[in-house]
């Protein structure tokens with residue numbers, strides 16, 4: 565009986581720890597997915613002509629990036645020490661060995677977004693905006709994002 569109680573207790577503790585980490589991993593992933601939607605769906609697809617050009621959607625995407633990108637250093641403050649279940653991408657442990665360098669990849673994205681505000685007006689400028697943004701996002705991903713599958 566005692567053994568059973570200890571076993572169940574350990575299991576619950578383990579589950580608690582896993583849940584806490586998974587929640588943080590999901591929060592970090594959701595932040596990235598939201599930025600991905602703005603850049604890789606709205607701006608990229610309108611730039612390529614795969615989606616009809618929509619100024620309101622472009623402006624909303626830039627506004628989303630403007631508020632969301634500056635939160636990256638804080639949202640990635642702690643290491644969740646696990647990946648989102650079934651995720652395609654995960655965080656490299658290097659982020660937390662080199663957090664200052666990781667954080668230094670954020671201001672260039674903030675600046676690119678600020679510079680693009682009001683400048684995307686048609687398909688051609690959306691295409692250019694995508695290239696500019698993608699380069700800055702990739703500058704962090706190439707070092708700190710891992711492909712899991």
Ligand code: HEC
Pocket residue numbers: 589592593594596597599600601603604629633636651652653654655656659666667669670673697700701702704705708709710
């Ligand atoms: C300072 C570093 C950094 C910057 C800047 C950054 N990212 Fe990420 N991104 C990450 C890390 C780390 C991951 C992997 C962990 C995760 O998915 O939570 C990631 C994952 C992603 C993913 C994959 C999410 C998934 O699991 O499907 C997308 C999409 C993404 N980022 C989009 C962007 C876009 C778009 C930008 C630029 C506007 C950007 N990121 C800027 C660090 C960064």
